Amino acid sequence: MNQRFAAPAEATDQPRATPQDVVRLVDLKRRFGVTAALDGVSLTVRKGEILGIIGRSGAGKSTLIRCLNGLERPDSGEVFIEGREISRLGERDLQPLRRRIGMIFQHFNLLSAKTVEDNVALPLKIEGRPKAERLQRAAELLDLVGLSEKAKAYPASLSGGQKQRVGIARALAARPALLLSDEATSALDPETTRSILALLKDINRQLGLTILLITHEMEVIRSIADRVAVIDAGRIVEEGPVWSVFAEPRSEITRSLLGAIRPQLPAELAARLLPSAGTETLLRVDVAGEAARGPLLSDLATAVPGPFRLVHGGIDHIQQQPVGTLFLSVPGSDANHLAAVITFLKARQARVEVLGHVANPV
Numbered sequence: 487m488n489q490r491f492a493a494p495a496e497a498t499d500q501p502r503a504t505p506q507d508v509v510r511l512v513d514l515k516r517r518f519g520v521t522a523a524l525d526g527v528s529l530t531v532r533k534g535e536i537l538g539i540i541g542r543s544g545a546g547k548s549t550l551i552r553c554l555n556g557l558e559r560p561d562s563g564e565v566f567i568e569g570r571e572i573s574r575l576g577e578r579d580l581q582p583l584r585r586r587i588g589m590i591f592q593h594f595n596l597l598s599a600k601t602v603e604d605n606v607a608l609p610l611k612i613e614g615r616p617k618a619e620r621l622q623r624a625a626e627l628l629d630l631v632g633l634s635e636k637a638k639a640y641p642a643s644l645s646g647g648q649k650q651r652v653g654i655a656r657a658l659a660a661r662p663a664l665l666l667s668d669e670a671t672s673a674l675d676p677e678t679t680r681s682i683l684a685l686l687k688d689i690n691r692q693l694g695l696t697i698l699l700i701t702h703e704m705e706v707i708r709s710i711a712d713r714v715a716v717i718d719a720g721r722i723v724e725e726g727p728v729w730s731v732f733a734e735p736r737s738e739i740t741r742s743l744l745g746a747i748r749p750q751l752p753a754e755l756a757a758r759l760l761p762s763a764g765t766e767t768l769l770r771v772d773v774a775g776e777a778a779r780g781p782l783l784s785d786l787a788t789a790v791p792g793p794f795r796l797v798h799g800g801i802d803h804i805q806q807q808p809v810g811t812l813f814l815s816v817p818g819s820d821a822n823h824l825a826a827v828i829t830f831l832k833a834r835q836a837r838v839e840v841l842g843h844v845a846n847p848v
């Protein structure tokens with residue numbers, strides 16, 4: 487990556503004392519007829535962080551993003567961008583503010599009749615910057631996103647991932663304080679998605695750029711966000727560091743969004759579960775942080791004599807924090823032994839759920 491971008495932006499229009507909160511939303515409400523698209527959203531995006539907002543279709547994600555760049559006006563509540571309240575500003579006052587916000591989209595939104603470099607330089611053209619400066623900046627940005635050789639190409643000749651790289655370069659042209667991403671990887675295959683997310687993370691680290699990323703995929707949140715907010719029916723139902731929300735989702739909607747990416751009991755075992763009267767008891771044990779770092783299983787074996795077996799699961803790492811799920815099978819019908827296993831695990835801050843019993847050894 488081009489090291490020139492590692493330095494803070496030298497643009498003179500930057501406020502001298504940049505507030506720590508790039509975005510602050512206070513009790514934002516927006517209705518469409520009977521639909522409360524936003525029903526009292528309060529949220530902050532701190533300088534330099536990547537905040538992921540996740541929710542199902544219709545949850546209010548796009549409405550939220552549109553309130554941030556002044557395309558939508560809330561019925562009530564406040565929208566602060568770099569400390570300035572913008573929700574009641576007129577179009578004219580919104581223009582300079584919109585330059586502080588870059589945006590990337592699911593379908594890239596490139597102009598097909600313009601070359602790659604002209605697409606990237608477009609925000610600067612709108613600002614009335616001289617051509618030489620525009621081309622210089624476009625070249626720097628294409629270098630940053632790894633597409634220098636495509637400067638003279640037209641969007642139609644690019645792959646989806648390349649188009650999104652152009653979209654990212656264009657979004658950065660005017661040196662924004664905030665990058666908004668609305669499902670920017672939803673149209674891309676998994677491998678291209680990973681490369682685009684890696685690029686966004688790189689830009690976040692190298693430029694200190696603040697990113698607000700909207701998605702319906704937990705995998706996207708997991709791979710690059712620092713914090714996550716879960717939105718449902720226009721409300722933030724859960725918010726926190728990504729690893730802790732993954733480790734201990736509090737709301738039903740979060741659990742369902744986590745769905746497939748959290749470890750599950752293999753279907754073949756799940757199908758054999760009985761509510762009672764088995765010869766083995768299956769436990770789901772969720773651990774994170776300290777609980778997952780220590781020698782939990784060997785300590786269990788020492789503290790509680792008697793058999794248990796690990797039948798599935800493992801420890802993952804999210805934001806350098808261990809987060810895991812272990813499926814343990816405790817053989818035998820000794821209720822005291824089972825109770826001792828559960829008591830020990832809970833005392834080590836593990837969350838334990840009795841999934842059921844199986845009639846025959848697993």
Ligand SMILES: Nc1ncnc2c1ncn2[C@@H]1O[C@H](COP(=O)(O)OP(=O)(O)OP(=O)(O)O)[C@@H](O)[C@H]1O
Nearest residue numbers: 518521523541542543544545546547548549550702
């Ligand atoms: N201009 C509008 N007129 C009427 N209803 C709207 C309008 N914009 C949004 N809505 C409604 O508000 C709710 C939230 O919509 P929004 O587009 O913010 O959802 P979303 O989370 O972005 O969904 P998706 O994941 O499908 O993009 C939905 O019920 C939608 O139908």
Ligand SMILES: [Mg+2]
Nearest residue numbers: 544547548549
């Ligand atoms: Mg949307």
